[in-house]
Amino acid sequence: MKVHETTMAGRRAMSAALACLALLPLSLFAQEPNDRGKALSQEETERRESTRTIEENRGAYATALLEKWQAAALEKGFPVEWKIEGFARLAALPAEKFLAANQAESFAGFSAIAGIGVKDLGSLASDLVYTPVTPCRVLDTRLAAPPLRGPIPGGTTISFQVNDSFGAIPSQGGNPGGCPEMSVTGEPAAVVVTLTAVPSGVGNLRAFAYTGFLPTASVLNYNPGANIANTTIVPACQACGPDISVRVDVGATQIIADVVGYFRPPIATPTDVLVQNASVTVPNGSGFDVFTPSCPAGWRVTGGGFVAAFHGDRIYSGSRPAIQGFYGFDDTVGVNWADSWLCQGVNDTGLTTDAWCYVICSRVPGL
Numbered sequence: 001m002k003v004h005e006t007t008m009a010g011r012r013a014m015s016a017a018l019a020c021l022a023l024l025p026l027s028l029f030a031q032e033p034n035d036r037g038k039a040l041s042q043e044e045t046e047r048r049e050s051t052r053t054i055e056e057n058r059g060a061y062a063t064a065l066l067e068k069w070q071a072a073a074l075e076k077g078f079p080v081e082w083k084i085e086g087f088a089r090l091a092a093l094p095a096e097k098f099l100a101a102n103q104a105e106s107f108a109g110f111s112a113i114a115g116i117g118v119k120d121l122g123s124l125a126s127d128l129v130y131t132p133v134t135p136c137r138v139l140d141t142r143l144a145a146p147p148l149r150g151p152i153p154g155g156t157t158i159s160f161q162v163n164d165s166f167g168a169i170p171s172q173g174g175n176p177g178g179c180p181e182m183s184v185t186g187e188p189a190a191v192v193v194t195l196t197a198v199p200s201g202v203g204n205l206r207a208f209a210y211t212g213f214l215p216t217a218s219v220l221n222y223n224p225g226a227n228i229a230n231t232t233i234v235p236a237c238q239a240c241g242p243d244i245s246v247r248v249d250v251g252a253t254q255i256i257a258d259v260v261g262y263f264r265p266p267i268a269t270p271t272d273v274l275v276q277n278a279s280v281t282v283p284n285g286s287g288f289d290v291f292t293p294s295c296p297a298g299w300r301v302t303g304g305g306f307v308a309a310f311h312g313d314r315i316y317s318g319s320r321p322a323i324q325g326f327y328g329f330d331d332t333v334g335v336n337w338a339d340s341w342l343c344q345g346v347n348d349t350g351l352t353t354d355a356w357c358y359v360i361c362s363r364v365p366g367l
Contacts (some may be wrong), residue, residue, distance in 0.1 A: 051095040058098075058305040059275065059358060062090040065102060065110075072107035086116045087273055087360075092302045128189055135194070136179035138162050139257035142198070142342065143173030151252040154203055161212045162191045162259050179259060187238045188262035196229040196258075197222040201251025210233035210242040220251060230270040231260065274299060277358035282347040288355050291322055294339040295361035302358040304341030319343040346356035 054061055066086050090098065097113055106112035137162050141150030152158055161168045164178035184187070195205055197220055204218035212235060219232045236243040246255060276293045295301055306319045323337035343357035 001255060008114055016321050019353070021165040024300070028217055040129030054095045056099050057307065058090075058303055060249060061098065061102075061309075065098075065114075066089060067180050069107050086114070089115050089271075092360075092362075097149065119177075126178045128265060130192075130261055130263050132192075132255030132261040133179070133181040133259065135258045135260045136175050136181065136258065137258050138169050138172060138174040138179060138193075139255060141254045141256070145173075149170055150254040151198075151200055152248045152255060152357075153252045154201070154250040157214075157245050157247045158255070159245040159324050160257070161241070162193065162236060162243045162262075182259065182262060188236050188264045189238065190233055190246065190263040190264075191259050192231065192233050192237045192261040193244070193355045194229055194231040194258045195246065196218055196227060196256040198227050198254035198256070199251055200253065203253060205253075206247040206249065207232060207234045208247075208355045210237035210240050210245050212237065212245070214221075214247060218249070218344065222251070229256075233263075233332055236262075272363040274361040274363075275358055276360055276361065277356055279354050279356045281352060282345075282355050283352050284347055284350050288344065290343045290355060292341045292343075292357050292359040295359065299361040299363045301341065301359055302362040304343075304358055305347065307356040307358070318345065335337035 040316050090101070093101065093114060100349070101110050101113045110116070140149055141152055141158070144150070148158055148160060160172050162179075163182040164180060167178060169175050169178045185293070193207070195207065197203075197205060199222040201224050203222055205220040205222075206215055207219045208215050208218070219234075220228065220230045234244045246257075248255075274295070278290055278292045280288050281291045282288045289304055290306075292304065301321055304319055304321070317363065319341055322340040322342035341357055341359035343353060343355065347353055
């Protein structure tokens with residue numbers, strides 16, 4: 001059969017077909033499947049037929065499920081773009097999980113099954129992204145205004161800012177123009193800072209997040225007459241005034257701090273989803289093989305399916321990733337190396353009808 005491009009009439013037929021789908025309950029086919037000649041239980045028959053229905057109408061069901069939970073998602077603070085990633089995740093789910101997601105009693109249960117809304121990135125303790133910056137001075141107690149003007153006596157803790165949110169860096173004796181490369185929107189979770197001591201006695205420095213716990217380990221040990229520096233990672237207090245604190249133990253010293261980079265949670269971006277389709281006109285009693293257009297370079301096949309102008313037991317069909325050499329109806333595939341989708345079937349409707357095949361292509365920004 002010749003696969004042809006989508007026509008306006010075909011699009012209207014597809015839309016009408018999708019509009020007829022009901023999410024609950026799933027429609028069942030009238031045929032009686034069996035397993036190597038053995039009759040299946042009613043429960044297993046319904047499970048297989050529901051699974052088959054989902055596979056053939058995956059896109060429509062994914063859309064319906066997302067609409068079902070739209071209000072709850074918005075109440076949870078999800079941006080509008082959540083539906084884009086949600087569609088891609090649902091389209092890639094095994095049919096059994098799709099059924100479970102459909103039967104979830106709460107949005108939390110739905111998102112846990114479907115993997116939508118799970119906070120995979122952005123923990124303040126892990127999964128942080130490091131951004132290096134041109135070394136920028138944020139503190140120099142030799143030049144700072146009180147109370148940061150030094151030398152800082154032993155047994156004293158000072159606290160200061162490391163980004164330019166409030167324009168405090170110049171008053172801390174730091175760079176007169178601030179540190180424009182530092183994150184202003186969304187304060188860093190940690191900073192990489194070079195601490196320098198200009199001591200007048202023996203002592204050490206301990207660095208920690210403002211309002212955080214004082215660590216037992218020092219980041220710098222010093223002796224009088226020798227300026228010494230060390231670069232370390234220090235957690236930063238978010239949504240605070242000062243960001244980090246430095247404790248001077250024993251001997252007084254001047255302190256210089258230069259930030260060389262920062263850590264912050266990654267900014268999540270939605271998965272790009274592209275749906276492409278192809279159709280074929282199938283005479284009654286004929287079989288068909290429909291290949292979708294290939295996903296563009298850099299996009300990965302994450303799902304696909306089959307839609308026809310007629311449903312029920314009159315169209316026998318199946319679909320799978322279009323992996324070269326695996327065109328048989330009963331072949332199975334492992335790793336999805338396909339760049340398109342294959343739909344196969346037989347038209348037994350009694351009429352000529354259009355069969356549609358679609359592929360879901362996905363891309364994670366940055367990959």
